[in-house]
Amino acid sequence: MKRKDSARNVALDVLIAVEERGAYSNLLLNDRLNQSTLSPRDRGLATELVYGTLQRKNTLDWILNKLVRKGVHSLDLWVRHLLRLGIYQLRYLDRVPPQAAVHETVEIAKVRGHRGIPGLVNGVLRSYLRRCGREWLLPDSPETVTDLALVTSHPEWLVRRMVEVYGIKTARSVLKANNRPPGLSVRVNPLRGNRERVARLLQEENPQLTIRRSSVSGQGLILSGGGHPVSGRLFREGWFTVQDESSMLVTDLLAPRPGERVLDGCAAPGGKTGHLAERMENRGSLLACDVHPHKVKLIENQVRRLGLSMVEVRQADLRELPGTGEPQFDRVLLDAPCSGWGVIRRKPDIKWSKNLREVESLLRLQEQLLEAAARMVAPGGTLVYSTCTLEPRENQERMIAFLKKNPTFQADSTLVETLPAPVREKALTGDGWVQILPHHFESDGFFIARMIRENKQRQK
Numbered sequence: 001m002k003r004k005d006s007a008r009n010v011a012l013d014v015l016i017a018v019e020e021r022g023a024y025s026n027l028l029l030n031d032r033l034n035q036s037t038l039s040p041r042d043r044g045l046a047t048e049l050v051y052g053t054l055q056r057k058n059t060l061d062w063i064l065n066k067l068v069r070k071g072v073h074s075l076d077l078w079v080r081h082l083l084r085l086g087i088y089q090l091r092y093l094d095r096v097p098p099q100a101a102v103h104e105t106v107e108i109a110k111v112r113g114h115r116g117i118p119g120l121v122n123g124v125l126r127s128y129l130r131r132c133g134r135e136w137l138l139p140d141s142p143e144t145v146t147d148l149a150l151v152t153s154h155p156e157w158l159v160r161r162m163v164e165v166y167g168i169k170t171a172r173s174v175l176k177a178n179n180r181p182p183g184l185s186v187r188v189n190p191l192r193g194n195r196e197r198v199a200r201l202l203q204e205e206n207p208q209l210t211i212r213r214s215s216v217s218g219q220g221l222i223l224s225g226g227g228h229p230v231s232g233r234l235f236r237e238g239w240f241t242v243q244d245e246s247s248m249l250v251t252d253l254l255a256p257r258p259g260e261r262v263l264d265g266c267a268a269p270g271g272k273t274g275h276l277a278e279r280m281e282n283r284g285s286l287l288a289c290d291v292h293p294h295k296v297k298l299i300e301n302q303v304r305r306l307g308l309s310m311v312e313v314r315q316a317d318l319r320e321l322p323g324t325g326e327p328q329f330d331r332v333l334l335d336a337p338c339s340g341w342g343v344i345r346r347k348p349d350i351k352w353s354k355n356l357r358e359v360e361s362l363l364r365l366q367e368q369l370l371e372a373a374a375r376m377v378a379p380g381g382t383l384v385y386s387t388c389t390l391e392p393r394e395n396q397e398r399m400i401a402f403l404k405k406n407p408t409f410q411a412d413s414t415l416v417e418t419l420p421a422p423v424r425e426k427a428l429t430g431d432g433w434v435q436i437l438p439h440h441f442e443s444d445g446f447f448i449a450r451m452i453r454e455n456k457q458r459q460k
């Protein structure tokens with residue numbers, strides 16, 4: 001039988017490939033959707049199935065382990081994913097009638113598997129429906145690590161760490177927020193028009209959109225309610241860029257001015273590079289560097305679309321950039337590679353594919369990158385260090401170690417005055433850094449530290 005290009009088949013292909021190749025779901029899904037002939041509605045369903053199934057893996061497996069005699073891990077990889085997809089629809093997707101979910105899932109099993117598999121799939125899904133009720137109830141307000149891991153569907157090691165760092169109440173809010181769908185926010189390009197004007201034009205181009213102003217960044221708009229702003233003329237012509245609000249705040253806090261010399265040390269795919277150049281009104285010098293050749297092209301694409309001519313894009317390891325050691329930049333941004341625990345709702349595979357050992361290997365790289373970035377900050381200049389993670393060893397503890405080793409830098413005490421009031425109230429930490437958690441503004445979790453280099457070199 002020929003395989004149908006359906007939303008469920010696409011979702012299944014992606015889920016299998018994520019596990020087999022350890023690749024990111026968002027990239028694979030984009031590729032697979034681009035090759036498919038799915039309608040916009042089915043593309044939406046495939047996307048929801050992929051992210052939802054990855055997000056809820058723990059809870060789905062808990063259910064399946066009660067329904068599959070030898071346990072979910074005794075099944076072939078593709079059958080396991082197909083059953084997760086089936087149960088996900090039955091438990092979480094109100095808009096798919098249960099009979100349709102069972103039928104479609106069994107049809108896929110018939111095409112892909114031998115005789116026994118459709119029967120198994122049919123039996124498991126029907127038995128879930130039959131046994132529905134108290135058996136599948138989970139605590140509303142879980143109190144233990146095990147329950148929290150099951151209810152919010154995260155690995156226990158991550159839940160344990162979140163509870164250790166933030167306490168049970170905040171950890172619960174973070175983990176629940178990780179399961180809510182991410183919003184769509186865009187950054188207005190002030191070189192094209194101000195926020196009010198771009199909001200008006202976007203509304204004209206997409207009448208069904210609801211548009212709100214961001215309370216986190218003055219250039220941000222939050223879009224909801226449908227439409228495809230990214231496929232329209234305004235996007236192509238560089239009037240706006242899709243970017244998370246917390247990520248916008250990073251550049252706001254570096255606050256580069258027109259005419260300055262600025263370095264974006266880990267720049268790809270270029271979200272913040274474009275923002276820096278916009279704030280600099282395309283005047284001065286901005287060097288955007290990234291170590292990966294294929295990612296450098298992404299920065300170039302961004303810069304071109306936004307009509308920014310001031311940016312020099314360079315493929316280089318920041319630690320070996322010619323001129324490292326010369327304090328030549330007024331402002332330096334280090335948006336460091338990190339464990340990404342602040343963006344789990346966008347990339348749910350992070351919680352299954354990474355672990356605490358990975359943090360260990362990142363710590364050394366972050367330290368070296370920060371040392372290299374710091375050497376290039378001119379006296380009196382500003383250094384911003386940011387990550388999209390919630391792990392203190394990559395954030396607060398990194399800062400404490402850095403300031404101890406580099407006494408010519410200090411935390412910028414004026415940060416508090418420059419923060420938007422809602423960020424100051426929710427995300428300013430006692431030691432003067434910003435740690436946005438995903439439930440604060442329904443945006444990405446981000447850590448941001450701003451430091452100033454002394455104007456005179458310290459006498460020994």
Ligand SMILES: C[S@@+](CC[C@H](N)C(=O)[O-])C[C@H]1O[C@@H](n2cnc3c(N)ncnc32)[C@H](O)[C@@H]1O
Nearest residue numbers: 266267268269270271272290291317318335337
């Ligand atoms: C968090 S991402 C940067 C995101 C980017 N600032 C943005 O807003 O679009 C971290 C980046 O650091 C880059 N990177 C990792 N090691 C590096 C190194 N040694 N030198 C320069 N870039 C590096 C990675 O390729 C990755 O693109």
